[in-house]
Amino acid sequence: MKSQEELIGEISTVMERFMAQSGELEFAYKALEMQTEQLKKMQEELHQSRILSALGEMSATVAHEIRNPLSGMGGYASLLARSIPPEDPRRKYVDKIIGGISSINKIVGNLLVYTKKINLEKQSENLVAWVEAILAHIEIEIEKEGKNVKLERSFPPEPLNAEIDSERLQQVMLNLLMNSIHAIETEGCIRVGICTNEGFAEISVSDNGKGIEQEHLKSIFTPFFTTKEQGTGLGLAIVKKLVDLHEGSISVESRSGKGTSFCIKIPV
Numbered sequence: 073m074k075s076q077e078e079l080i081g082e083i084s085t086v087m088e089r090f091m092a093q094s095g096e097l098e099f100a101y102k103a104l105e106m107q108t109e110q111l112k113k114m115q116e117e118l119h120q121s122r123i124l125s126a127l128g129e130m131s132a133t134v135a136h137e138i139r140n141p142l143s144g145m146g147g148y149a150s151l152l153a154r155s156i157p158p159e160d161p162r163r164k165y166v167d168k169i170i171g172g173i174s175s176i177n178k179i180v181g182n183l184l185v186y187t188k189k190i191n192l193e194k195q196s197e198n199l200v201a202w203v204e205a206i207l208a209h210i211e212i213e214i215e216k217e218g219k220n221v222k223l224e225r226s227f228p229p230e231p232l233n234a235e236i237d238s239e240r241l242q243q244v245m246l247n248l249l250m251n252s253i254h255a256i257e258t259e260g261c262i263r264v265g266i267c268t269n270e271g272f273a274e275i276s277v278s279d280n281g282k283g284i285e286q287e288h289l290k291s292i293f294t295p296f297f298t299t300k301e302q303g304t305g306l307g308l309a310i311v312k313k314l315v316d317l318h319e320g321s322i323s324v325e326s327r328s329g330k331g332t333s334f335c336i337k338i339p340v
């Protein structure tokens with residue numbers, strides 16, 4: 073027969089064990105709860121990214137389908153414009169139709185580049201000559217905009233070769249340079265720089281235009297963010313996508329009212 077003290081001792085040992093185990097159980101339960109919460113969040117994210125990818129595919133198909141009838145409409149509208157003399161009041165309506173078609177074309181074209189899967193076709197390119205050719209094109213765009221914009225170059229004296237998809241990266245440069253032209257009201261300066269730094273080719277585009285407001289800086293690479301009436305807001309989203317495909321990076325510095333500087337780094 074156990075004494076009363078012995079029984080109390082045993083009961084208290086069992087109680088202690090029970091308390092310890094219930095503490096462990098509580099801890100395990102909390103961990104499980106946290107994991108369930110995380111799992112739920114991951115499920116939601118997966119669902120969201122599935123919706124986004126389906127939307128991306130759908131918009132790529134829609135954009136592709138819109139292209140053909142749109143180019144037909146553009147062609148016929150141009151023919152119509154040619155048959156109506158400029159002084160005819162009906163001419164301005166046709167010009168508006170042509171302007172509208174060209175805006176839709178820009179949106180559809182940008183949407184296609186942004187949503188479709190791109191396989192780069194890289195080859196070795198001398199960046200100095202390559203940028204020079206792009207600037208020749210930009211001179212024409214500056215003329216078209218009727219602005220007094222000076223182009224400054226800061227290039228290395230020797231050729232600088234990098235493996236790039238020249239057509240895709242040209243699109244990057246044109247988007248950056250067109251944004252700079254748009255940021256300059258009537259006159260200003262755009263400086264394009266090329267240099268190498270720790271295994272990377274750095275290409276910078278800086279302007280002394282109106283700059284980007286601090287609160288907009290975090291949104292400029294987000295698709296459809298625009299402060300322009302005629303903008304698609306896809307320019308910089310495409311820039312980011314194409315630079316990422318080159319395993320490069322892009323950074324931006326801007327001061328409202330002073331100017332903006334973008335710098336692309338591409339592995340050499």
Ligand SMILES: Nc1ncnc2c1ncn2[C@@H]1O[C@H](COP(=O)(O)OP(=O)(O)OP(=O)(O)O)[C@@H](O)[C@H]1O
Pocket residue numbers: 182247251252255279281282283284292297298299300302303304305306307308309332
């Ligand atoms: N160099 C710049 N100077 C000032 N603001 C800029 C500059 N580059 C970009 N931004 C700002 O970032 C926004 C997004 O640029 P993004 O190129 O993506 O679209 P967008 O230029 O508005 O439209 P799109 O490229 O279709 O013409 C612009 O609307 C503008 O507010």
Ligand SMILES: [Mg+2]
Pocket residue numbers: 247250251303307308
């Ligand atoms: Mg743009």
